Amino acid sequence: MSITSKRTDPRVIRTRQLIGDAFIHLLQEIELEKITVNRIAQRATINRVTFYLHYRDIPDMMERMADKMINDINAILQNAPNQSLPIENDWSMLVKILEYIAENSNFYKVLLATKRIPVFNERLLKLMVDEITSRIEERGASSMSVPKDIVIWYVSSAFIGTIVSWLRNDMPYTPLFLAKQLSLLAPFTSKYDQPIDQE
Amino acid sequence: MSITSKRTDPRVIRTRQLIGDAFIHLLQEIELEKITVNRIAQRATINRVTFYLHYRDIPDMMERMADKMINDINAILQNAPNQSLPIENDWSMLVKILEYIAENSNFYKVLLATKRIPVFNERLLKLMVDEITSRIEERGASSMSVPKDIVIWYVSSAFIGTIVSWLRNDMPYTPLFLAKQLSLLAPFTSKYDQPIDQE
């Protein structure tokens, strides 16, 4: 990221890893509201002051972790973005994201599917809105009867919500299969291009 | 609710109203994580101890407020549940919910659309899952190609997500119009009954 980044001090990496792991484990035991800097430091076997050297407070720490998540996913989306498939049938984006989440499911089951931790879902939703918006824009002026913004709201939250439920139910489908179903359900095919049932 | 409920002491109603209002107003000024019992009591002009007379802590208070929201919506859904329309085209449920939310938008814009307050969305999602599940069950064994649970995950979160975005954007469409669009986007019509594009 930073141009002149001398590679990070291994102690910093270690400490942040310890903090992140401690947080993830605590989330599986107690509710977010009960998690304190004290407990995190204790569980991470670091001094409490060290926490403040890295993060302003717990919400800030979560924000930074969400940054990392979005960066990782964005990197995956950048690598090999276009398939030979036409855009309206291209679920390669979905497959990649789902595979990445499945590979790190220990991590993301806690961060995305635990109730009451909206930060990560919010960020993922924003990324999805952007992706879907650009996909819809690229299709040019379609004659779809439903307003664009509603379609974007609808599909983005449907995708995120389905992923969360899939995680909460311990991923009963393969990433590829789920991606196919999502693309079947998404109103991106030509059948929606003619106005339907307007009244 | 309770059979032998002598009607509630007006002081209790007043106090809970003050607490709720104070909470809503604080949410518009500072982040949820920064809201304390101290501040709520101060803003509500009640003694801090009085808060603990009614709620265990802030998460408990939010849970009780969510109970109330779900009860209200359920009551609305119970009143005049079935239209003459066939189930797969019945958006009367959606219209009712949207109208109710629009009427109390000052309240629900904060509780549903403010980032980082997932309790209410979680509860509303659960209600929506139940509603949609029963709707899908009633349709009997359909030959829809997408697994039922995925459809339920998809549609429920799409509905809730769209409502949240609609609130965040200050309700640019009427409840009736939005309900129509949602029903257009939901894969409940017969077009989904034949397997499509299975491979």
Add this chain to the structure above:
DNA sequence: TAATTATACAACAAAGTGTTTATTAGTTTC
């Protein structure tokens, strides 16, 4: 090796939590 930087440790004031006890004020019942 020397300079730099991260972490540990101890201590601090300020704020928040949750509870108890006694007192005041409002509501209901007869």
Add this chain to the structure above:
DNA sequence: GAAACTAATAAACACTTTGTTGTATAATTA
């Protein structure tokens, strides 16, 4: 209206959490 009841207030309490400071120690890098 008086008596009985219940809610809210007020002061105090031990305790935890927060965010910060100064100093010492250990690890990393140049």
